[in-house]
Amino acid sequence: MKKFKACFLFIIYLCALFKITIFRANFTLSKIFQAGEYNFTLFADYAKIWDLGALKFIYLFFGNIIWFVPFGLFARYFFPNFSMRKILIFGLLLSLIIEISQFVFKSGIFELDDLILNVFGVFLGVKFGEILKFRQI
Incomplete structure (x- = not known):
């Protein structure tokens, strides 16, 4: 039952991720x-975005990280034996x-x-999952 709930939450997460992106x-x-x-210029637009306001910068910069943390958490939960690289x-x-x-x-x-x-967000999610000691059910 826990695995079913986790699958359901993962589907909701993906729907929300696709909706906002x-x-x-x-x-x-x-x-x-x-x-x-x-x-293709790395991080060049963030200086321009900062000029538009700190909130917009924070939303775009940290949003790109935060929205992928759940993917890392779910991946560590569903596939505890997968390497970080995978x-x-x-x-x-x-x-x-x-x-x-x-x-x-x-x-x-x-x-x-x-x-x-x-990808950094995924990394953080995996690390949080390891801290929480997720185990496959």
């Missing part, structure tokens, strides 16, 4: 495959799917720094 208010299928935006690769793949989707649907900007921050 891909299926935003500006999401529409009419934009599919139009030229999306991308940024879980980080899965986190990177999830983040890459989101970034590519943002580019394809023009619902966000494909940014390399988001990938780095997201």
Whole structure:
């Protein structure tokens, strides 16, 4: 029963993650495959974002980390024998799917720094899971 509840929470988490990252208010299928935006310069836009206000900076910078902490927690819970490396690769793949989707649907900007921050969030989640001593049920 605990495993079922954890699966249910994981599905809710993924739905919320996709809602805030891909299926935003500006999401529409009419934009599919139009030229999306991308940024391959690491952390360059954060200086500009800081000028827009500290709250926006905090939301974007730390949000990219915090929204992926649950993925690391769930991964450690469901797959306690997976290495940190393997879980980080899965986190990177999830983040890459989101970034590519943002580019394809023009619902966000494909940014390399988001990938780095997201994977760091997965790392923190795995570490928290190890502290909590999650065990597979």
